Amino acid sequence: xxxxxxxxxxxxxxxxxxxxxxxxxxxxxxxxxxxxxxxxxxxxxxxxxxxxxxxxxxxxxxxxxxxxxxxxxxxxxxxxxxxxxxxxxxxxxxxxxxxxxxxxxxxxxxxxxxxxxxxxxxxxxxxxxxxxxxxxxxxxxxxxxxxxxxxxxxxxxxxxxxxxxxxxxxxxxxxxxxxxxxxxxxxxxxxxxxxxxxxxxxxxxxxxxxxxxxxxxxxxxxxxxxxxxxxxxxxxxxxxxxxxxxxxxxxxxxxxxxxxxxxxxxxxxxxxxx
Amino acid sequence: xxxxxxxxxxxxxxxxxxxxxxxxxxxxxxxxxxxxxxxxxxxxxxxxxxxxxxxxxxxxxxxxxxxxxxxxxxxxxxxxxxxxxxxxxxxxxxxxxxxxxxxxxxxxxxxxxxxxxxxxxxxxxxxxxxxxxxxxxxxxxxxxxxxxxxxxxxxxxxxxxxxxxxxxxxxxxxxxxxxxxxxxxxxxxxxxxxxxxxxxxxxxxxxxxxxxxxxxxxxxxxxxxxxxxxxxxxxxxxxxxxxxxxxxxxxxxxxxxxxxxxxxxxxxxxxxxxxxxxxxxxxxxx
Amino acid sequence: xxxxxxxxxxxxxxxxxxxxxxxxxxxxxxxxxxxxxxxxxxxxxxxxxxxxxxxxxxxxxxxxxxxxxxxxxxxxxxxxxxxxxxxxxxxxxxxxxxxxxxxxxxxxxxxxxxxxxxxxxxxxxxxxxxxxxxxxxxxxxxxxxxxxxxxxxxxxxxxxxxxxxxxxxxxxxxxxxxxxxxxxxxxxxxxxxxxxxxxxxxxxxxxxxxxxxxxxxxxxxxxxxxxxxxxxxxxxxxxxxxxxxxxxxxxxxxxxxxxxxxxxxxxxxxxxxxxxxxxxxxxxxxxxxxxxxxxxxxxxxxxxxxxxxxxxxxxxxxxxxxxxxxxxxxxxxxxxxxxxxxxxxxxxxxxxxxxxxxxxxxxxxxxxxxxxxxx
Numbered sequence: 001x002x003x004x005x006x007x008x009x010x011x012x013x014x015x016x017x018x019x020x021x022x023x024x025x026x027x028x029x030x031x032x033x034x035x036x037x038x039x040x041x042x043x044x045x046x047x048x049x050x051x052x053x054x055x056x057x058x059x060x061x062x063x064x065x066x067x068x069x070x071x072x073x074x075x076x077x078x079x080x081x082x083x084x085x086x087x088x089x090x091x092x093x094x095x096x097x098x099x100x101x102x103x104x105x106x107x108x109x110x111x112x113x114x115x116x117x118x119x120x121x122x123x124x125x126x127x128x129x130x131x132x133x134x135x136x137x138x139x140x141x142x143x144x145x146x147x148x149x150x151x152x153x154x155x156x157x158x159x160x161x162x163x164x165x166x167x168x169x170x171x172x173x174x175x176x177x178x179x180x181x182x183x184x185x186x187x188x189x190x191x192x193x194x195x196x197x198x199x200x201x202x203x204x205x206x207x208x209x210x211x212x213x214x215x216x217x218x219x220x221x222x223x224x225x226x227x228x229x230x231x232x233x234x235x236x237x238x239x240x241x242x243x244x245x246x247x248x249x250x251x252x253x254x255x256x257x258x259x260x261x262x263x264x265x266x267x268x269x270x271x272x273x274x
Numbered sequence: 275x276x277x278x279x280x281x282x283x284x285x286x287x288x289x290x291x292x293x294x295x296x297x298x299x300x301x302x303x304x305x306x307x308x309x310x311x312x313x314x315x316x317x318x319x320x321x322x323x324x325x326x327x328x329x330x331x332x333x334x335x336x337x338x339x340x341x342x343x344x345x346x347x348x349x350x351x352x353x354x355x356x357x358x359x360x361x362x363x364x365x366x367x368x369x370x371x372x373x374x375x376x377x378x379x380x381x382x383x384x385x386x387x388x389x390x391x392x393x394x395x396x397x398x399x400x401x402x403x404x405x406x407x408x409x410x411x412x413x414x415x416x417x418x419x420x421x422x423x424x425x426x427x428x429x430x431x432x433x434x435x436x437x438x439x440x441x442x443x444x445x446x447x448x449x450x451x452x453x454x455x456x457x458x459x460x461x462x463x464x465x466x467x468x469x470x471x472x473x474x475x476x477x478x479x480x481x482x483x484x485x486x487x488x489x490x491x492x493x494x495x496x497x498x499x500x501x502x503x504x505x506x507x508x509x510x511x512x513x514x515x516x517x518x519x520x521x522x523x524x525x526x527x528x529x530x531x532x533x534x535x536x537x538x539x540x541x542x543x544x545x546x547x548x549x550x551x552x553x554x555x556x557x558x559x560x
Numbered sequence: 561x562x563x564x565x566x567x568x569x570x571x572x573x574x575x576x577x578x579x580x581x582x583x584x585x586x587x588x589x590x591x592x593x594x595x596x597x598x599x600x601x602x603x604x605x606x607x608x609x610x611x612x613x614x615x616x617x618x619x620x621x622x623x624x625x626x627x628x629x630x631x632x633x634x635x636x637x638x639x640x641x642x643x644x645x646x647x648x649x650x651x652x653x654x655x656x657x658x659x660x661x662x663x664x665x666x667x668x669x670x671x672x673x674x675x676x677x678x679x680x681x682x683x684x685x686x687x688x689x690x691x692x693x694x695x696x697x698x699x700x701x702x703x704x705x706x707x708x709x710x711x712x713x714x715x716x717x718x719x720x721x722x723x724x725x726x727x728x729x730x731x732x733x734x735x736x737x738x739x740x741x742x743x744x745x746x747x748x749x750x751x752x753x754x755x756x757x758x759x760x761x762x763x764x765x766x767x768x769x770x771x772x773x774x775x776x777x778x779x780x781x782x783x784x785x786x787x788x789x790x791x792x793x794x795x796x797x798x799x800x801x802x803x804x805x806x807x808x809x810x811x812x813x814x815x816x817x818x819x820x821x822x823x824x825x826x827x828x829x830x831x832x833x834x835x836x837x838x839x840x841x842x843x844x845x846x847x848x849x850x851x852x853x854x855x856x857x858x859x860x861x862x863x864x865x866x867x868x869x870x871x872x873x874x875x876x877x878x879x880x881x882x883x884x885x886x887x888x889x890x891x892x893x894x895x896x897x898x899x900x901x902x903x904x905x906x907x908x909x910x911x912x913x914x915x916x917x918x919x920x921x922x923x924x925x926x927x928x929x930x931x932x933x934x935x
Contacts, residue, residue: 002455006374018370019382021363025436026388029400036403075309082306094307096551097314103543105497107521108536112317115324143313163644166611169631170638171658172709185648204393207499211524224395240403243396250391258384
């Protein structure tokens, strides 16, 4: 389709309506929450973040997300590889399974975790507690963002002909070298994109984390469960401040995603020329 | 021959490789399948086994409880209403993004992905702040139009609109971008008006993408929790969607009700996703 | 570096794609495996490279049994039809890849890369990305990449298949020159008999997984042992006959039997006469060439330097169609028109044992005939 400058009245009206819709829906709330956070000036916001429990909550969100992210990066990559390159019965079924977390209500995921690993659960832990502790938070974070990395890498791997690896094998590269020097550079952008999406999803997870974590202040409370508690306790400034901080992180994530996308586009052009 | 020294045989094998191990491939496959089994198959099974643990009768009985039934109904109709609005707005947005040049377009394109990046709980907070009765917008809707948004069903729909906005846009946009410009020009030369061109030439090509985006956003909305728990006010029988209801039941230790509602909600989501999957397969084969 | 194959087979399910192939290739030889698509020739090549493991048989590279070795340890250079250059590496990095894996010194690597760039006549292209090159250039880089680490053998899988005709011809000559210069043993797989003739020291004809026969190009063209070879390599005029005593009888026309065909004595055979060995004349010729009968000129076709004439035989061989290629001189002398009656004689010919039709796969036969020599 060819891009044109809108000139006729209906065309201009259409553009204006669409932009207005997006701004009212997406942008206005952004601005109002910043206003809300700074209603009483900068000091209350700074006070919020100087609180030790708040800092701890941020740290918990970040560290546990990084742990869960590394699991998903490694296994998501392997899963993409197996689903694209291997042929076995049930492959289509497993491929379809990957999407389930996209539509799985997150409190239900938390609930399933409790049923499995709770004190009276099916696989009740004996050594370390899982539910209402960090392990369960990591588990649900892995679950809710499981599809992203696999789904980003699959299509890119699909465009790589097996000749590509075989060429490296005949030249003498072993499997690891072939992966590192031949495959990885090709899927790198997709992997990064998947990682960024996964991280955004993990940092922002609330429903499942709140169910399995128990949101114990100074222990299992995360950035999102802190917001929930703050609002309940009528600490609006606290809740809004943390929301603004998460929004800022989201904007950074969005910009990174956008950069990666244009790299995607570049490599797509490269491939079509090559 | 060139004067370059031939490799000594030992050198190649020492630096190049370990023997091609068939168990390597099996290991990878085992890792991937166990990962999917542990993190996806098991939780799904848990929900169903748990839901039916007390027998089918108890399961059905828990579903016929008025609060459960109401919550599921509310989830479905708000998601459906959102889907209708976003299908129209999403398709128009994609069209505007592909067909027209305007200042700030790159930024606008970036904005569309906000719902993917912002935590859903924060979306709920933002919407409460923006549309609460104490704000300009909230007051406008409440006083002038008589619509209360926050802690009410319109708020739920609004949250879903926010969360579901990118789906249709992002499925339709690439298809539109690849559309052959000659087709439209051909339609124009034949004498079709812009509207007829859109309706009769462009829309039929877009239909699969629109439908996919719509179903995806519908399925996603059924499971939406973070934004709704904030904006709905969690009023039983009135603004409690299925996810919020399940959350409340879990918090109150009412396991049986939570299990029953979870099983039903997941079932609806699966039917929709499998529908999308089958539909896409058929499209690819056609 | 010699290559030896002993009864190599590969099955996919119960279907044999390569069946009991035994073959010995001499050091420095450029051997061409020629066959239609699906004949198993690529599978055979991939087994030599280690990309496919044979179900039976053994493969020896320079006396070393490599049958169970992974591709990395065989030290072969493999060139793929679609080039398969690493897209994110420059031309130089692509060529250098095999050297860096072998941990060569940086200085040696650079020198070697430049040598190879000169060899493929792209000396200034080291810093380009693969997508900035034409298909032909990419394939030359792929060749350099495979040659960089002095491979035991060079394996080429339809290397020119994706290129257009003109570049293909040019690259063939380049390949032959480079291969001879380096003295590397090479196997090239192709379905293009013209390509095979041009580059091969010897050709192996492979059909439905079996290596039918091996020989130098002229031998295979003029004296094939199989009907498939005869029809696959160029256009073949095949005439039913019977060998008896020292003659071959085409109906009641007797022509002398070619030498070394005693083993076919008393059997029903086919006479193979290539189009350029057919002579046509208005009057009964008084030459030493055997005349096989008369026919009606059905088509006279312009074929560049030569003239192609299709003649339908009359009399004993009623209905049999013969294709003749006439030199400009002969064409002028004969001055043939459609519908004219001509005498057909054969200047040179070979004998083939008659094969029942079931031996020949119908689609392959068709393919073989249509891919006949042009010009």
